[in-house]
Amino acid sequence: MRWNILPLPNLGQTRQLAESLNVDTLIAQLLLQRGITDFDQAKNFFRPSLSELHDPFLMTDMDIAVARIESAIENNESILIFGDYDVDGTTAVSLLSTYLKSYHQNVDTYIPDRYGEGYGVSFQGIDYADDNGCSLIIALDCGIKSISHVDYATEKGIDFIICDHHRPGDILPKAVAVLDPKREDCSYPYDELCGCGVGFKLIQALGSRRGQTIDDLVGYLDLVATAIAADIVPMTGENRILARYGLEVINSNPRPGIAALMKSLKKSKFDISDVVFTVAPRINAAGRIRHGQHAVNLLCETNVDIVSQYASEIEQYNIERKGLDKRITQEALSQITDNSETDRFTTVVYQEDWHKGVIGIVASRLIETYYRPTLVFTKSDTKLAASARSVRGFDVYNALEACSEHLEQFGGHMYAAGLTLKEENFNSFKSQFEEVVSQTMPDELREAEITIDAEVNLSELSPKTMRILKQFEPFGPENMTPVFMAKGLQDTGFAKVIGETREHLRLQIRQDRSEAFGAVGFGLAPKIGLVEHKKTFDAVFCLDENEWNGKVDLQLRIKDIR
Structure with a gap:
């Protein structure tokens, strides 16, 4: 892999920011690389507030969407909430359906079958709405290109509201309202929301008409954070605020379905990577192996015993998914070489x-x-x-x-x-x-590239550095975990290959006379020859923590060695 070290920010600006924040120049450098240049911007970065969320009515068609939903509720119409079968879609459907059901009972949900219907709005879904007397379909995380489907629904007397975040085509569907911040005629200040994020803006708008504040809607943010993490949208602006507060919900009072999926992790506090690698694959596995409706059922259920049963079923889907993934990958690799x-x-x-x-x-x-x-x-x-x-x-x-x-x-x-x-x-x-x-x-x-934020000496890294880096969270695109490079390293003689499949590398690293750091390199076992017998090497790594028997130590998570 190619190592690409980001250019150093202006030294004078770095020192000035470090002084104003009372932090090391390393932290100031990392902030400047993220576009944070002064005290106020740093304050907003480290202490994001729900009050910074934009007015949902700035989104084109939001007033029309809210009026149509209010009309449906007033006239006791049946509403179908339709969403894609992935994490973004199923969390969005769960979010909007549970919100609407809190004051309107005629709400049904529909997730298309991945194999029988495929991605996005389906004619079968519209027929389902028609057969069940639904006069309004709200599509989430899909629909922006469903021109013929919306026309088909219109012929049946069914109105459509689309909540999407994908790029529109040249022509928009003739829906009652099309909520998509990527519309060219939409001046909403932030256009990187995921589908569930657009759904949240809709309930924020609906709630404002009912006298609800953002504080009344915080309980839905565990779903939004899960979607943001899984859909790999930029971790900036509103996404970062929603993910930050959503993680707080996940750690304090998550809905039973998400709590059940996190149960296998023996941790005192969950971060965004736990959502990405534990919750998201399991929710996705439902749609991949059986049906996405299973994920919606889990995320909407409040009975703990039923939730436990649903979570157990989804865990089995995930195990099956892993086996298929491994076999097909091997077959595809053989096909390439053959x-x-x-x-x-x-x-x-x-x-x-x-x-x-x-x-x-x-x-x-x-x-x-x-x-x-x-x-x-x-x-x-x-x-x-x-x-x-x-x-x-x-x-x-x-x-x-x-x-x-x-x-x-x-x-x-x-x-x-x-x-x-x-x-x-x-x-x-x-x-x-x-x-x-x-x-x-x-x-x-x-060629694969590792972007490196800064070259450091190990002596610059301390528990205080780690405490401040944690406040950079949640990490994601455009706010990635800081990556460092250090030169002239040596293993103290404890380098070994670890793991059930012998794929990983465990090291004890020192630089000059610095204190030794524990280190782990996932998938780097083939590089043991570069480090054993106290050879000198350079490494790219993230600063991490290792928790063992109640003791927490700093460690380096090695990404590459040369």
């Missing part, structure tokens, strides 16, 4: 019996071995369906758009997308995708 496709700009693999629910995860796994934009295809009814994943800095959505003549449908983000095509178009699409990427991806993006 077909001599190791030296390409893209990875495009296909096998008709691969499980549609895990191909997105497999695409991410393949990038760990072959670092390039990746598509994993499987058979879906009469068509082929794929999940796309990209490498840092490359917009895979734009690349797919350039190949759209071969596609039936596609949608997504810069780094993740989904698509379908006819089987006879597979080879022509594969060729064009390779050509588009080869012509548009700069050479420097072909």
Whole structure:
């Protein structure tokens, strides 16, 4: 991997900020790299407040959406809450349905079947609404391109409100209201909300009409924080505020469903990575292996005994998902080497019996071995369906758009997308995708990169440094965990390979005469030859804590060694 050290901020500015905040220059440097230049900005960064959330009525169509929902409640209409089957969609459906049910009972939920209906608003879902007498559908985390579906609903006398965060097409659906901060005609101050975040802005607007303040809605933020963490949206602005307070709810009074999913972690305090690696995969597993409605049932249920049963079922789905993920990844890697496709700009693999629910995860796994934009295809009814994943800095959505003549449908983000095509178009699409990427991806993006915030001496790192770095949380895109580099390191003689699969590295590191730091390098076992026998080496790492038998020590979480 290429090591990229960020340029040092202006020294005078660094010292000035350090003095005004009474912190080390290292902390001031990290703040300046995040665009924080003065005391007031630092105060807002370290102490984000719910009062800083924007007025939800600044979002285009919010007043129309609220008026239509209020009308539905006043006239005792049946409302269907429709959402995607992933974490963002299921948390959004759980959030809005539980809120509306607190004062209106005619509320139903619908999650499309990943295999029978596919992504987004479905005709089957609209038929369900019609069969059950629903006159209003509120779609969350989907719908921005569902033009024909909204027209179909209109023909049946069903109104639509869309709450989405994906990029709109050239034409918006003819819904009663379309809430999407990425609309070109929307001047909402923050456009990086996830789908559940847009849903939260809707209940914030609805609540304001009922005399509720933001404090009355804090209990819903465990769902919002989970969606923000899982959907990999920037951890800035409103997202950071909502995630910060959502984590407080998760640690103090989470809904029973989330508490059940966190139960396996024996920790006194949960952070955003616990949500990413523990809660999110299990919620996703429901939609991948069985049905996303199972996740909604878990997140909405209040009976602890029933929650325990639901959580146990979802845990089994997650175990099944892990097995499929491992097997299909191995089959895909074999396909790449067998077909001599190791030296390409893209990875495009296909096998008709691969499980549609895990191909997105497999695409991410393949990038760990072959670092390039990746598509994993499987058979879906009469068509082929794929999940796309990209490498840092490359917009895979734009690349797919350039190949759209071969596609039936596609949608997504810069780094993740989904698509379908006819089987006879597979080879022509594969060729064009390779050509588009080869012509548009700069050479420097072909190699994995570690961005390093600062070069340090180990003597600069202390428990106080760690206490301040914790206040940078929650971490995520555009506010990543600080990464450091140190040179001239030596292991004190305790380097060893650890873990059930012998993949990881345990070290005891010293620099010159500094105090020794415990260190762990996940997946770095092959590099033990660089550090054993007290060889000198450089390392890139994050500062971490190791809790053992009630004692907490600083440790280095090694990302790379050379």
